[in-house]
């Protein structure tokens with residue numbers, strides 16, 4: 001090997017060593033997947049409402065107010081009186097669940113009234129999820145419960161009254177977790 005070639009070889013070896021050591025230095029910092037999340041940010045995303053009403057926010061809404069919102073923002077997909085259009089039928093079931101073509105509306109199918117609030121708040125209207133404020137969600141929830149004959153026209157929905165609305169199909173589900181525990 002000539003002196004020149006020897007020098008080149010040493011240089012390359014040194015460069016490779018430097019490269020690998022800087023690689024190790026990088027990996028010690030971790031994969032660098034982004035910034036850590038603050039507790040405030042996590043609270044902002046934690047919007048789950050549980051069957052017993054845990055997680056329901058302050059505020060309230062009326063059937064009357066809900067009807068207005070429904071006419072403006074929901075009727076195009078869910079139809080007049082919740083009877084369904086391009087999207088699900090939400091009310092007005094005639095045949096119930098046991099007919100040949102079961103009608104899974106809020107009134108016939110849903111086990112908890114509080115879930116109506118949760119679903120609407122996080123996902124509706126489909127074109128602008130999370131755009132309704134809490135009072136508006138309470139109102140449109142009240143209107144849908146009213147359409148399903150589950151509350152009266154003057155009832156007001158809030159974190160106290162909503163969990164008390166008894167749903168006809170509450171006992172129609174099997175709680176697999178409870179069943180597992182009993183084994």
Ligand code: HEC
Nearest residue numbers: 070073074076077078087088104119120124125126127140
């Ligand atoms: C652009 C059409 C559209 C609009 C507007 C819209 N929805 Fe929906 N909605 C849908 C579709 C589609 C689904 C079914 C989504 C799915 O199954 O994932 C749905 C599902 C729902 C459900 C659950 C139905 C079920 O049985 O699972 C509720 C409750 C609901 N919408 C309420 C509302 C309310 C209240 C508004 C107005 C504030 C609204 N939606 C506006 C399209 C729409």
